[in-house]
Amino acid sequence: MTETDTADWSDRKRGAGAKLVYDTLRDEILDLVLAPGEPVDEAGLAERFSMSRTPVREALVRLAGEGLVTMLPNRSTVVAQIDYPNLSAFFDALTLMYRVTTRLAAEFHTPADLAAIRLRQEVFSRAVLAGDTAAMITCNRDFHAAIAEAGRNSYYLQLFLRLLDEGRRILRLYYYPRFEARLPHPYILEHEAIIAAVEARDIDLCDRLAREHADQIVRQIQEMIASDRRQHIAL
Amino acid sequence: MTETDTADWSDRKRGAGAKLVYDTLRDEILDLVLAPGEPVDEAGLAERFSMSRTPVREALVRLAGEGLVTMLPNRSTVVAQIDYPNLSAFFDALTLMYRVTTRLAAEFHTPADLAAIRLRQEVFSRAVLAGDTAAMITCNRDFHAAIAEAGRNSYYLQLFLRLLDEGRRILRLYYYPRFEARLPHPYILEHEAIIAAVEARDIDLCDRLAREHADQIVRQIQEMIASDRRQHIAL
DNA sequence: CGAAAAATTCTTGTCGACAAACTTAATGCA
DNA sequence: TGCATTAAGTTTGTCGACAAGAATTTTTCG
Structure with missing residues (x-):
């Protein structure tokens, strides 16, 4: 986990993009690397994982389905609050x-x-x-x-x-x-x-x-x- | 439900596309209008709801999260089988x-x-x-x-x-x-x-x-x- | 005629771009 | 000065297009 910032995922299989973002974000949310309420920017994630916004969005939709993030319509996606x-x-x-x-x-x-x-x-x-x-x-x-x-x-x-x-x-x-x-x-x-x-x-x-x-x-x-x-x- | 084929959703609000597809497909799956195992074509749905594949895909990802459809990688999405x-x-x-x-x-x-x-x-x-x-x-x-x-x-x-x-x-x-x-x-x-x-x-x-x-x-x-x-x- | 190989067709996964909606900064008025 | 309004700047939702992989058809060879 020490190379998350410098890692290079430029060569990855077709269909692995969304899963990679999903797994990574999921871990970071559960480990409180991403604080509850913190906004999650699609474009930022796309740049970080060096991919387009489409697979990032798919990962966010899946995370929202599990209640780990909240997608505010037309507004930012935020890490789910602890209820x-x-x-x-x-x-x-x-x-x-x-x-x-x-x-x-x-x-x-x-x-x-x-x-x-x-x-x-x-x-x-x-x-x-x-x-x-x-x-x-x-x-x-x-x-x-x-x-x-x-x-x-x-x-x-x-x-x-x-x-x-x-x-x-x-x-x-x-x-x-x-x-x-x-x-x-x-x-x-x-x-x-x-x-x-x-x-x-x-x-x-x-x-x-x-x-x-x-x-x-x-x-x-x-x-x-x-x-x-x-x-x-x-x- | 008699006008599903001829209905016109050309004027809908931003962000309503995915939800419309999600709700409709969900109902059709649970009412067995779509049989278990039946393939669900993205392009077909896009044409049926007169929208692009992007919101259709988001709906399918959400349905997959609930186990109502199964997305086979690089292959078709199918209605979930009864287990x-x-x-x-x-x-x-x-x-x-x-x-x-x-x-x-x-x-x-x-x-x-x-x-x-x-x-x-x-x-x-x-x-x-x-x-x-x-x-x-x-x-x-x-x-x-x-x-x-x-x-x-x-x-x-x-x-x-x-x-x-x-x-x-x-x-x-x-x-x-x-x-x-x-x-x-x-x-x-x-x-x-x-x-x-x-x-x-x-x-x-x-x-x-x-x-x-x-x-x-x-x-x-x-x-x-x-x-x-x-x-x-x-x- | 039958089977393996090659070519075609079709569907999905990803991309870049654009427009709508929201946020923030700037402007004008009381 | 304070607040409402307007304008600029972000961020999201949607779109059309293209490429990778799988399914299908056609071709080729035994």
Whole structure:
């Protein structure tokens, strides 16, 4: 990611232009490289990626479809705001998706799924050990996404991925600055318990563990937001 | 809808082109005017709506984002197939969304929401009385969408709408041909019971009624598909 | 006659340009 | 000076055109 400014995409395959812009912008939005509310200029992006405005526009339309940017008619496109008023709805849906995807994973997982899940847990643990908060956020996402994929329900998976990505922005805002790397990090242990419950195909236990895991994450985020609010008021 | 072929959209506002194509195609896909797998030609649509390919393309990209069409790279765009292998996942998600949206409606509904829900139920009843199956399908959708809106959770609402729309295609395929208008149609009574439970803010009852309602619909669709399979095998 | 190869036709992906709508700067008037 | 109006400058939405890739037809050779 250190060469984004100087990279040269002059030789790219037909049809890859829009995808490149889409992937890049998506990452930058979720990593808060592009701040919520920041305008996204089509001509500027076209110049940056050295292509015409047409594929850039296609990428923006797709991002708008996922709610990551807002296209104001005849006006600029802006990075989507974080919807604080609907935060409780977000937490509600996130918790439910944690639960149902883990339940379904217990029901439908294959050995290959379990291996993929364990791999993600491995990577997540390394991120925790290294104290790399940014990696922790994405690896935690990948871990639960792997579980959701084992559940074999594309509708839940899609909603879950969207919620996890939206959460990535919130975590970057609030979680990142105040993380302390005390080991063993409780999330590692909770993940291990979830893996065991999935492998044992214990649906009720999966539901309970996922719910507790989700509740803890939600509680932590809410506390961080609250303390952040207090700080802002104090200043 | 009788003038789609001869209509003249030569004078339309800037920015309305893509939306017009999007709305029209969306309706035609969900109403099975465009059959699953049917190719969608950009140039043809451009000529039909008397506009350039650019806004047509934007509409197709948006439709692809919702999974209503599939854009094959460097090849034609086709209307999305109905995903029979994942039908059980569809029913699972549909049932869950029926339940959670009705629960949340019991919790968060306002008098205005109740009025909107009752209005939808009124329209639905008229469709049943008239024996208008096509109208029944959309009115049933609108009824449950109104309940979901009262639940104030945009994530659930969006997924629910997508599932209901996908179900619209399946119902058109299987339900439409073999409907018999016996009154009082059980769905009307079930809807009435759900409205009463929402108004009473009885969350557990809402959950139970929604689950039974969903199970009945799912069972009916599965039976129709099964009997249809038998017919096809017999032939 | 049949199959591989070549040429043609057709559709998509990308481009540069232009006009409409919005934003900002400049001007005029009370 | 302050505010409304006008003019200039951006940025978007749409268009026609062209080139790349795929599908189809025609040609060529065994």
